Amino acid sequence: MRNVPAVVIFVTLYAISFQLAIYFALPENIIFGMFALSPFLVLYMVYIVLKYGKPSKYTFDEKFYDDHNYLRHGKE
Numbered sequence: 001m002r003n004v005p006a007v008v009i010f011v012t013l014y015a016i017s018f019q020l021a022i023y024f025a026l027p028e029n030i031i032f033g034m035f036a037l038s039p040f041l042v043l044y045m046v047y048i049v050l051k052y053g054k055p056s057k058y059t060f061d062e063k064f065y066d067d068h069n070y071l072r073h074g075k076e
Contacts, residue, residue, distance in 0.1 A: 002048050004049055007044070007048045008049065014038070015038065017034075018031075018034045018035070018038055
């Protein structure tokens with residue numbers, strides 16, 4: 001099984017470094033290469049999360065936000 005948090009952290013840091021690349025005065029070829037590679041990394045991250053991630057034990061009707069203890073009205 002893949003390490004889902006590591007993949008998410010890596011791709012997120014890559015996206016942040018891509019956004020900051022112009023401020024670090026990187027050559028345009030490197031920035032273009034990062035731009036060309038970024039969709040594939042995002043697709044890889046989505047694949048890993050969907051394949052190896054743990055689904056929520058709640059449905060959308062039971063809990064609207066899974067990361068917050070908010071119950072929908074009428075579902076108490």
